[in-house]
Amino acid sequence: MNLKPLQIGELQIQYPIIQGGMGVGISRSHLAGAVSANGGLGIISTAQIGYDEPDFEKDQEAANLKAVGKHIRVAKEISQGKPVGVNIMVATKDYPAYVRAAVEAGVDAIISGAGLPVKLPEYVGDSGCKIAPIVSSEKAARLMLRGWEKKYQRTADFIVIEGPKAGGHLGFSADNVEKITSEEYDGEIGKIISTVREYEERFSRKIPVIVAGGIFDHEDICHAISLGADGVQIASRFVATEECDADERYKQAYIQAKKEDVEIVMSPVGMPGRALRNAFVKLIEKKPLPVSRCYHCLEKCNPAKVPYCITKALINAVRGDIENGLIFVGDNVGRITKMTNVHDLMMELVQGKQAIPSHH
Ligand SMILES: Cc1cc2nc3c(=O)[nH]c(=O)nc-3n(C[C@H](O)[C@H](O)[C@H](O)COP(=O)(O)O)c2cc1C
Missing domain, CATH: 3.20.20.70 (Aldolase class I)
Known part of the structure; x- marks a missing residue:
C-alpha cells in the first residue's frame, strides 16, 4: 500500500x-x-x-x-x-x-x-x-x-x-x-x-x-x-x-527482551505502565523503595506514599543502569x-x- x-x-x-x-x-x-x-x-x-x-x-x-x-x-x-x-x-x-x-x-x-x-x-x-x-x-x-x-x-x-x-x-x-x-x-x-x-x-x-x-x-x-x-x-x-x-545498554535491553519479560507495573503517576521485568521491578513488587529525594516532577505525587521514585528509576534506565532502572516497553518489544x-x-x-x- x-x-x-x-x-x-x-x-x-x-x-x-x-x-x-x-x-x-x-x-x-x-x-x-x-x-x-x-x-x-x-x-x-x-x-x-x-x-x-x-x-x-x-x-x-x-x-x-x-x-x-x-x-x-x-x-x-x-x-x-x-x-x-x-x-x-x-x-x-x-x-x-x-x-x-x-x-x-x-x-x-x-x-x-x-x-x-x-x-x-x-x-x-x-x-x-x-x-x-x-x-x-x-x-x-x-x-x-x-x-x-x-x-x-x-x-x-x-x-x-x-x-x-x-x-x-x-x-x-x-x-x-x-x-x-x-x-x-x-x-x-x-x-x-x-x-x-x-x-x-x-x-x-x-x-x-x-x-x-x-x-x-x-x-x-x-x-x-x-x-x-x-x-x-x-x-x-x-x-x-x-x-x-x-544509552546503548538500554537499546540492547530492547533487543534482548523476549515477550515473556514484559509486565504491567503500577506507577506513581497513578496509571499502570508496561515495562521489562528486571531486578528493579522484582524489588518494588516485594517492598517499596523509600524516596530519598523528591524531584517534584508530578503535580500529584506523595513521595511518602509512592512505591518508588519514578524520575530516579527512569533516569537510571536512560543512563544504562538496566537493573536499577525502570525500562518502559511496548507489548511487541520481543519482536525487536x-x-x-x-x-x-x-x-x-x-x-x-x-x-x-x-x-x-
Ligand atoms: C520508553 C517509552 C517511554 C514513553 N514515554 C511516554 C511519555 O513520556 N509520554 C507519552 O505520552 N507516552 C509515552 N510513551 C508512549 C509512546 O509515546 C507510544 O504512544 C506508545 O509506546 C506506542 O506503542 P508502541 O511502543 O507499541 O509503538 C512511552 C513509550 C515508551 C516505550
Whole structure:
C-alpha cells in the first residue's frame, strides 16, 4: 500500500508516521530530529528532559525548561526545518510552563496524554502550534472534544488514539489492559473515529486520527489505515536505532527482551505502565523503595506514599543502569531483534518487506 502524506493544517508530513514521545530522555533532539528529517514527525518527550544538564540537581524545573528550548532547536537543525513536536504529560508539575517553553521555542505540534489536556488550547493561545490529545476510549475523546468546543470554540488539530499494547503509561485499568482483545479495540477505534468525524463536520475541517500502540510493521500501518486512521504513532521500534537518545545498554535491553519479560507495573503517576521485568521491578513488587529525594516532577505525587521514585528509576534506565532502572516497553518489544537506524526503519515501515537498506 502506498502511504499518503499526513496533513495537519498547513503542516505536511511526508509519511503518516509519528514517532511517539518517550520519557525520560529516550526521545530527545537526536531521535526526533532524525525521524523528522526522514519524512516522519519526530516527537521529543519533555519528561525530565534536562536530567543531564549541570544545574538539574539544583533546580530541575529551570533545567528542564531550558532543555525544552534547546532540544527543539537542535531537532529542527537536524530536520532542516521540517516539523518537530513535543510530548508533554498532563500529569507534569507546572504543565503550562512546559507548553509555553515549547511554543516559545517554535515547536510545531504538542501531543499531551497521561491525563486529559483540558486547558491546552488556552496555553498555546493563537501561536498556531498544532495540538492533539491522547485518548484511549470513545468516552475520553468525546469529553475532550466537547470540552474544547464549549470552552474555547475550537477543536483538536489531530488526535492520537493509544491502545492497550502501547509502552509507558497506559490509559486503562491494569485489569483491562491485558483483557482487551485487538478485535475489541479495533471496535473502539472505529467509535472514536466516528466521534471525530462529527467534530470535523461541525468545524468544517479535517481532524487527522493517529493510531498508536503495538504497531510493528507496514502491515500494521495498513491495518490502522483500513480502520479509518490517517496515520500511526510508533515508539518502541525507534528505541533500537542508532539515533535514539538512550544509552546503548538500554537499546540492547530492547533487543534482548523476549515477550515473556514484559509486565504491567503500577506507577506513581497513578496509571499502570508496561515495562521489562528486571531486578528493579522484582524489588518494588516485594517492598517499596523509600524516596530519598523528591524531584517534584508530578503535580500529584506523595513521595511518602509512592512505591518508588519514578524520575530516579527512569533516569537510571536512560543512563544504562538496566537493573536499577525502570525500562518502559511496548507489548511487541520481543519482536525487536536488531539494531538499525532511523532511515532504514522508516523505509521498512513505509515500503514493507521489499525495503532495501541503504547501508549496514
Ligand atoms: C520508553 C517509552 C517511554 C514513553 N514515554 C511516554 C511519555 O513520556 N509520554 C507519552 O505520552 N507516552 C509515552 N510513551 C508512549 C509512546 O509515546 C507510544 O504512544 C506508545 O509506546 C506506542 O506503542 P508502541 O511502543 O507499541 O509503538 C512511552 C513509550 C515508551 C516505550
